[in-house]
Amino acid sequence: MSEELLRLEHLSIDYKVKGGYLSAVNDVNLSVHRGEILAVVGESGCGKSTIAHSIMNLLPGGNEEIEGKIIFKGDDLRTYSRRQMEAIRGKDIGMIFQNPLDSLNPVYKTGKQVEEAILLDGIDRVQAWNKVLDLYRDVKMPDAEVRANSFPHELSGGMRQRVMIAMMLSRNPELLIADEPTTALDVTIEAQILEIIKDLKKTYDTAIMLITHNFGLVAEVADKIAVMYAGEVIEYGDVYEIFEKPLHPYTTLLMKALPRKTKHEGRLQTIDGNVPRILDKKPGCRFANRCPYAMERCQSETPPEIYVSEEHKCRCFLMEEGKEADA
Amino acid sequence: MSAPMIEMKDVQKYFRVSKGLFKTSAEQVKAVDHITLSVEEGEIVGLVGESGSGKTTLARVLLSLTKMTGGEAVIDGVNLGKASHRDMDKLHREIAVVFQDPASNLNPRETVESSIMRPMIIHGVPRSKAKEKAKEVLEMVKMDLKYLDSFPHQLSGGQLQRIAIARALALSPKIMILDEPTSALDVSVQAQILNLLLDLQEQMHLTYIIITHDLNVIKYISDKIAVMYLGQLVEFGPADVVGNHPSHPYTKGLMDAAPILDPRDRGKEKEIMKGDPGSLIDLKSGCRFYARCRYATDECKDKDPDNVILAPGHQVACVHPLNIE
Numbered sequence: 143m144s145e146e147l148l149r150l151e152h153l154s155i156d157y158k159v160k161g162g163y164l165s166a167v168n169d170v171n172l173s174v175h176r177g178e179i180l181a182v183v184g185e186s187g188c189g190k191s192t193i194a195h196s197i198m199n200l201l202p203g204g205n206e207e208i209e210g211k212i213i214f215k216g217d218d219l220r221t222y223s224r225r226q227m228e229a230i231r232g233k234d235i236g237m238i239f240q241n242p243l244d245s246l247n248p249v250y251k252t253g254k255q256v257e258e259a260i261l262l263d264g265i266d267r268v269q270a271w272n273k274v275l276d277l278y279r280d281v282k283m284p285d286a287e288v289r290a291n292s293f294p295h296e297l298s299g300g301m302r303q304r305v306m307i308a309m310m311l312s313r314n315p316e317l318l319i320a321d322e323p324t325t326a327l328d329v330t331i332e333a334q335i336l337e338i339i340k341d342l343k344k345t346y347d348t349a350i351m352l353i354t355h356n357f358g359l360v361a362e363v364a365d366k367i368a369v370m371y372a373g374e375v376i377e378y379g380d381v382y383e384i385f386e387k388p389l390h391p392y393t394t395l396l397m398k399a400l401p402r403k404t405k406h407e408g409r410l411q412t413i414d415g416n417v418p419r420i421l422d423k424k425p426g427c428r429f430a431n432r433c434p435y436a437m438e439r440c441q442s443e444t445p446p447e448i449y450v451s452e453e454h455k456c457r458c459f460l461m462e463e464g465k466e467a468d469a
Numbered sequence: 470m471s472a473p474m475i476e477m478k479d480v481q482k483y484f485r486v487s488k489g490l491f492k493t494s495a496e497q498v499k500a501v502d503h504i505t506l507s508v509e510e511g512e513i514v515g516l517v518g519e520s521g522s523g524k525t526t527l528a529r530v531l532l533s534l535t536k537m538t539g540g541e542a543v544i545d546g547v548n549l550g551k552a553s554h555r556d557m558d559k560l561h562r563e564i565a566v567v568f569q570d571p572a573s574n575l576n577p578r579e580t581v582e583s584s585i586m587r588p589m590i591i592h593g594v595p596r597s598k599a600k601e602k603a604k605e606v607l608e609m610v611k612m613d614l615k616y617l618d619s620f621p622h623q624l625s626g627g628q629l630q631r632i633a634i635a636r637a638l639a640l641s642p643k644i645m646i647l648d649e650p651t652s653a654l655d656v657s658v659q660a661q662i663l664n665l666l667l668d669l670q671e672q673m674h675l676t677y678i679i680i681t682h683d684l685n686v687i688k689y690i691s692d693k694i695a696v697m698y699l700g701q702l703v704e705f706g707p708a709d710v711v712g713n714h715p716s717h718p719y720t721k722g723l724m725d726a727a728p729i730l731d732p733r734d735r736g737k738e739k740e741i742m743k744g745d746p747g748s749l750i751d752l753k754s755g756c757r758f759y760a761r762c763r764y765a766t767d768e769c770k771d772k773d774p775d776n777v778i779l780a781p782g783h784q785v786a787c788v789h790p791l792n793i794e
């Protein structure tokens with residue numbers, strides 16, 4: 143297997159909030175190799191963006207407590223100084239943020255913002271601007287020149303997303319973290335952006351962490367999937383294996399909620415109940431209040447990560463009991 | 470039949486192209502270009518189309534957040550161009566919206582509870598009742614009530630999206646315009662929200678316009694599907710027809726590009742539309758899809774295709790419509 147580029151070891155992140163500590167990420171162990179696309183999927187609010195921001199050292203600061211290691215090319219990024227982090231951010235590790243409006247400056251032309259990123263690599267201005275226009279064309283921006291001179295509010299949602307993608311491409315990072323990069327793109331442009339991402343992987347051996355709710359994207363490009371629920375990775379493995387035979391009860395139920403029919407054929411299948419907001423960790427399986435297979439021990443003991451094969455792990459007691467979820 | 474809930478006639482919205490912060494040029498972006506479309510009461514219209522084709526702009530016109538530069542729109546009997554203040558007040562109570570970027574429409578210094586309560590209080594709902602309702606709608610969008618005290622920056626993308634939906638529901642609207650309402654939700658929460666929208670349609674006869682790029686969602690929830698391409702409506706008709714047997718070549722290209730849902734289908738030949746998205750600024754005469762269309766003939770190049778009625782309630786703007794008996 144190719145070189146491991148990023149490894150998260152026992153990563154836990156709590157936010158201090160009114161009334162206690164909210165456990166946003168709990169004991170996450172994951173790695174991403176060069177030339178590999180890891181899709182991170184899971185319940186809304188399960189900690190995906192929190193993990194992404196922690197790798198970039200971009201958590202809001204002030205109210206979070208982190209434990210564990212974030213190892214990038216052998217170094218624990220948590221020991222890096224601010225200067226060291228700034229030096230690798232964008233250049234070694236690139237990120238496409240979930241909400242482009244938050245990360246684009248409303249009073250600068252979008253092309254200038256991409257140019258800023260390019261200038262960091264010591265390219266002169268004329269060349270940099272031409273590169274901006276090339277990148278805009280690469281991401282299929284219509285009227286590239288006009289759009290490079292547009293302000294964020296003058297672009298459609300999908301155009302703003304393409305600006306973010308162009309900005310990331312301009313630095314050609316070794317590790318790319320893409321947080322819901324294509325939610326505002328129609329399927330044809332999305333397919334073209336996926337080609338660009340696959341190209342990065344093939345040509346530059348880029349490692350990619352793709353955070354998404356879109357199973358279509360996962361099915362198209364991912365090599366591995368990590369499924370998260372309430373702050374924990376509850377299942378991880380090869381994309382083919384997990385699509386064919388998901389093991390964790392949450393994964394199996396999630397796959398069944400995909401809208402594959404019309405409303406005349408009935409309501410969509412859902413998972414009863416809500417995700418609990420977990421204040422102050424306690425033992426027990428976090429899915430127990432919604433799980434159709436919950437046993438007594440699930441309420442009081444925390445299921446460990448159980449390897450069902452070398453590359454497939456699952457955090458559920460059913461694996462120990464040799465039983466299967468077949469919801 | 471009674472009058473439609475929403476009736477648009479030749480609606481236009483052109484923007485000037487900016488050159489600097491306060492300068493504009495003579496060039497125009499024809500974001501919405503002569504759209505004629507009606508939505509009946511209690512109907513769900515799914516609006517799909519190329520990114521940048523004018524969907525959000527059309528929604529903003531209907532919400533009176535931006536003035537149309539031409540045409541006419543009548544919503545629940547109120548003509549947007551000629552409405553009195555009182556009529557507009559009535560409309561603002563009746564139409565609720567969920568924006569594409571939910572975060573940018575919530576006040577960062579307001580808690581979830583007061584964000585949801587504010588529109589109700591503006592419309593004269595007593596505080597205690599608004600507080601009750603805030604809880605009720607938060608439960609409807611499947612969020613733990615403990616989030617009432619949270620601030621926007623403390624919430625995830627999908628949680629913000631659900632707050633925006635809860636806020637829209639709080640006023641018990643007659644019409645909802647939802648721009649990508651489930652793009653940040655996992656499929657199980659998405660299923661809960663879609664089921665909720667359908668329940669409300671059945672119980673309260675709500676009218677919806679739902680904008681999304683998710684073709685599975687649009688096929689699941691819509692009664693009718695409207696397809697936009699470069700500022701124009703190219704096809705409009707019953708959801709199963711437009712979704713499964715489209716007549717406009719662009720719609721067909723879009724539906725054919727729908728993502729696979731199983732990795733084992735990778736590498737299966739998929740028809741990806743050729744060509745790059747066109748310009749809304751430098752528009753030529755003739756069909757706007759001409760350069761990318763595999764069915765194009767010379768006829769398409771010279772004049773704008775007229776709307777053809779293929780069956781009652783199914784129209785297409787194409788000289789050579791597909792799938793017709």
Ligand SMILES: Nc1ncnc2c1ncn2[C@@H]1O[C@H](COP(=O)(O)OP(=O)(O)OP(=O)(O)O)[C@@H](O)[C@H]1O
Nearest residue numbers: 157166186187188189190191192623624625626627
């Ligand atoms: N600054 C913060 N302070 C307190 N809580 C926070 C903060 N940021 C996030 N949270 C909480 O942490 C949890 C994880 O949030 P995160 O944004 O990582 O979720 P996510 O998996 O990216 O969700 P989505 O798919 O909806 O974007 C959520 O319950 C959220 O409310």
Ligand SMILES: Nc1ncnc2c1ncn2[C@@H]1O[C@H](COP(=O)(O)OP(=O)(O)OP(=O)(O)O)[C@@H](O)[C@H]1O
Nearest residue numbers: 296297298299300484500520521522523524525526
């Ligand atoms: N305030 C504005 N000034 C100038 N141009 C604008 C403005 N708002 C939108 N546009 C342009 O109008 C066109 C349509 O944009 P709109 O946001 O309506 O697209 P959309 O169909 O919602 O796309 P998406 O699916 O990407 O969200 C785009 O070319 C956009 O750049």
Ligand code: SF4
Nearest residue numbers: 427430433440458459
């Ligand atoms: S550990 Fe128990 S509650 Fe948790 S998923 Fe497995 S069976 Fe369900």
Ligand code: SF4
Nearest residue numbers: 756762765769787788
């Ligand atoms: S009018 Fe002609 S070019 Fe336009 S979509 Fe129809 S066949 Fe294609």
Ligand SMILES: [Mg+2]
Nearest residue numbers: 191240625626
């Ligand atoms: Mg997120």
Ligand SMILES: [Mg+2]
Nearest residue numbers: 298299525569
């Ligand atoms: Mg839009």
